[in-house]
Amino acid sequence: MLTGTARLARELSVTRSVIKKEYKMWRRYPSRVLFMLLMPFLSILTLYFQGMALVGGTTSEAFAEYAGTNDYLAFIIIGSAVFIFVSTAIWGIGNAIRREQMMGTLESIWVAPVSKYTIFFGIALFDGLFSIYIAFMQLLFSTIILPVNLVKPEMAIIVLVTALLLFSLYGMGFLFTGIVLLFKEMEDFTNLINTTLRMVSPVSYPLAAMPAPIAIVALFVPLTYALSAIRGYVGIIDTASLAHNAAILVVFDTAFLVVGSIVFTYAERRARRRGEIATH
Amino acid sequence: MHSNDVAIGTTHLTKTFDHRGGLLNALRKKDRRTITAVDDIDLEIGEHELFGLLGPNGAGKTSFIKILSTLLLPDRGTAHVNGWDILKNPFEVRMSIGLTLSSERQLYWKLTPRENLTYFASLYLLPRADITDRVEDLLTLLDLGEQSDDLVENLSSGNKQKVALARALLNDPPILFLDEPTIGLDPSFSGQFREMIKKEINRSKKKTILLTTHYMEEADQLCDRIAFINEGRIAALDTPKNLKRSIDEKDILTLSVSHTTEDMLKKISQFEEVSSVERFSHDNDVVLKIFTDSASACMQDVIGIITDERVQIHSFSSSTPTLEDVFIKLTGSVLE
Numbered sequence: 001m002l003t004g005t006a007r008l009a010r011e012l013s014v015t016r017s018v019i020k021k022e023y024k025m026w027r028r029y030p031s032r033v034l035f036m037l038l039m040p041f042l043s044i045l046t047l048y049f050q051g052m053a054l055v056g057g058t059t060s061e062a063f064a065e066y067a068g069t070n071d072y073l074a075f076i077i078i079g080s081a082v083f084i085f086v087s088t089a090i091w092g093i094g095n096a097i098r099r100e101q102m103m104g105t106l107e108s109i110w111v112a113p114v115s116k117y118t119i120f121f122g123i124a125l126f127d128g129l130f131s132i133y134i135a136f137m138q139l140l141f142s143t144i145i146l147p148v149n150l151v152k153p154e155m156a157i158i159v160l161v162t163a164l165l166l167f168s169l170y171g172m173g174f175l176f177t178g179i180v181l182l183f184k185e186m187e188d189f190t191n192l193i194n195t196t197l198r199m200v201s202p203v204s205y206p207l208a209a210m211p212a213p214i215a216i217v218a219l220f221v222p223l224t225y226a227l228s229a230i231r232g233y234v235g236i237i238d239t240a241s242l243a244h245n246a247a248i249l250v251v252f253d254t255a256f257l258v259v260g261s262i263v264f265t266y267a268e269r270r271a272r273r274r275g276e277i278a279t280h
Numbered sequence: 281m282h283s284n285d286v287a288i289g290t291t292h293l294t295k296t297f298d299h300r301g302g303l304l305n306a307l308r309k310k311d312r313r314t315i316t317a318v319d320d321i322d323l324e325i326g327e328h329e330l331f332g333l334l335g336p337n338g339a340g341k342t343s344f345i346k347i348l349s350t351l352l353l354p355d356r357g358t359a360h361v362n363g364w365d366i367l368k369n370p371f372e373v374r375m376s377i378g379l380t381l382s383s384e385r386q387l388y389w390k391l392t393p394r395e396n397l398t399y400f401a402s403l404y405l406l407p408r409a410d411i412t413d414r415v416e417d418l419l420t421l422l423d424l425g426e427q428s429d430d431l432v433e434n435l436s437s438g439n440k441q442k443v444a445l446a447r448a449l450l451n452d453p454p455i456l457f458l459d460e461p462t463i464g465l466d467p468s469f470s471g472q473f474r475e476m477i478k479k480e481i482n483r484s485k486k487k488t489i490l491l492t493t494h495y496m497e498e499a500d501q502l503c504d505r506i507a508f509i510n511e512g513r514i515a516a517l518d519t520p521k522n523l524k525r526s527i528d529e530k531d532i533l534t535l536s537v538s539h540t541t542e543d544m545l546k547k548i549s550q551f552e553e554v555s556s557v558e559r560f561s562h563d564n565d566v567v568l569k570i571f572t573d574s575a576s577a578c579m580q581d582v583i584g585i586i587t588d589e590r591v592q593i594h595s596f597s598s599s600t601p602t603l604e605d606v607f608i609k610l611t612g613s614v615l616e
């Protein structure tokens with residue numbers, strides 16, 4: 001039987017097949033292609049018009065009191081780009097598994113010897129490419145069309161911190177994949193958590209603007225630290241707070257990956273005990 | 281680890297399901313029933329054997345196959361597949377088996393057969409270099425022609441099932457589980473497909489096959505041995521020939537009638553030539569199976585009793601026992 005590094009190498013090569021297959025499936029659903037192409041532009045324009053209506057421009061001094069920067073539009077666009085990664089990392093795997101369940105193919109995958117995590121990894125890579133495309137187009141489009149300058153050398157910080165954030169998010173992703181297997185229902189749950197997450201973490205407004213109880217909840221959401229670290233660059237870069245936030249993220253990463261895997265393992269066994277891998 | 285010549289062995293294999301009548305009832309702890317889908321099954325299937333599990337809907341066939349495939353965890357007992365324990369070595373079990381399910385949806389409809397097979401082959405951890413060859417060989421075996429590159433959604437049910445069979449063969453496993461392989465297929469295609477399973481896959485490729493079915497002809501034509509399964513239990517196990525010989529009665533009278541009365545059933549069973557009467561409903565009619573040593577000796581009397589009771593006879597026939605008759609005699613249930 002296949003063991004050790006030989007198995008690991010084979011498992012890794014499966015991720016390529018998963019990406020290929022996800023791409024082919026995606027291409028054959030025209031509505032998904034259209035969404036992907038238009039989404040970055042529409043979402044940015046929405047943010048822009050919102051900003052104009054609320055603040056009357058792209059900067060705001062009132063905003064600066066909370067955020068340390070008056071560049072309201074940059075603040076929001078960056079938050080939004082990071083949120084793309086947040087959403088796909090948390091929901092991408094669970095949604096893909098739910099799709100297979102609805103299509104009727106989940107048992108065919110489950111009975112194969114490949115590790116479930118290999119399939120998850122493939123899905124995550126595929127989704128990651130999507131997120132990169134969307135975030136990149138959003139930033140590019142904003143820079144070209146809108147009166148805001150985002151493309152600076154400090155962009156490296158954003159990429160680095162978002163990468164650090166992703167591990168926590170994939171931990172949550174495993175957890176929610178377990179929840180898909182436990183409860184089947186995903187859509188309402190996705191909306192609920194996404195909205196809550198947006199509310200309790202400083203995506204659309206800074207931490208200082210939150211009422212105290214919510215700000216406390218925000219302290220337990222890894223996104224908060226990522227955004228604090230990233231936004232530093234919109235105002236003044238503060239390397240001490242960057243390092244501090246990054247360290248907190250690493251702790252979150254470990255905790256979320258461990259908890260997520262435990263929940264998934266439990267849910268997977270429970271589904272196999274109840275004969276519920278396939279039911280929809 | 282490998283016991284000689286046994287491909288699949290189960291001991292005391294048991295699986296129950298809790299049925300809760302909706303969420304509210306579950307909260308009120310009302311209406312809870314426990315269904316024993318697989319009930320203490322001990323079974324041994326030999327290497328290269330083509331073994332059939334024959335039983336009606338809900339008998340526990342799919343549950344049994346899913347337990348052996350590691351998709352379902354048993355409550356009690358265990359099983360060995362290709363020498364591996366399904367609970368302790370699920371990875372090795374998965375490497376040793378191929379599975380087709382009865383659902384048409386087990387493949388990606390938006391991919392072609394070639395794309396489906398290529399993807400699934402990778403999930404069996406085959407070396408990349410082997411995948412293309414393996415897929416090509418199987419597509420040749422299927423003889424799909426141009427449809428190899430057509431979307432699965434455009435294939436007939438029969439061809440979909442062929443692709444599912446090919447998928448089960450991707451890793452060249454010694455053991456195949458086929459859950460109702462010809463369900464929903466038209467009769468002429470079913471015939472061909474059964475031929476292929478027996479000749480190509482079992483006899484020439486020497487695969488051990490466990491298939492489930494509720495078609496008695498399928499079990500009769502294909503299987504080396506058959507286990508009757510009903511309500512999770514094995515009711516009988518033998519070759520088709522021996523099973524058909526196992527009942528003493530030489531004839532079966534089958535009558536389809538409008539209704540039955542207690543009196544009439546009692547009178548019929550009291551005839552010396554009649555050994556037992558089974559009654560079940562089918563398409564708004566009541567069907568009577570009368571097991572007898574001599575149809576000619578009791579036919580007149582049986583008809584007499586029924587007409588005396590003013591019961592209408594819709595059809596009437598006499599035949600030698602089929603596998604289904606044996607099943608009915610042993611379990612009291614019908615197959616379809």
Ligand SMILES: Nc1ncnc2c1ncn2[C@@H]1O[C@H](COP(=O)(O)OP(=O)(O)O)[C@@H](O)[C@H]1O
Pocket residue numbers: 274275276297298299315316317335336337338339340341342343344
């Ligand atoms: N996941 C499940 N949850 C609850 N009950 C189930 C589940 N799967 C099967 N059953 C029940 O177990 C019994 C056996 O089902 P199954 O194994 O599918 O039989 P068959 O394949 O012979 O038709 C049936 O009563 C069925 O309703």
Ligand SMILES: [Mg+2]
Pocket residue numbers: 338341342343382459460
């Ligand atoms: Mg079944």
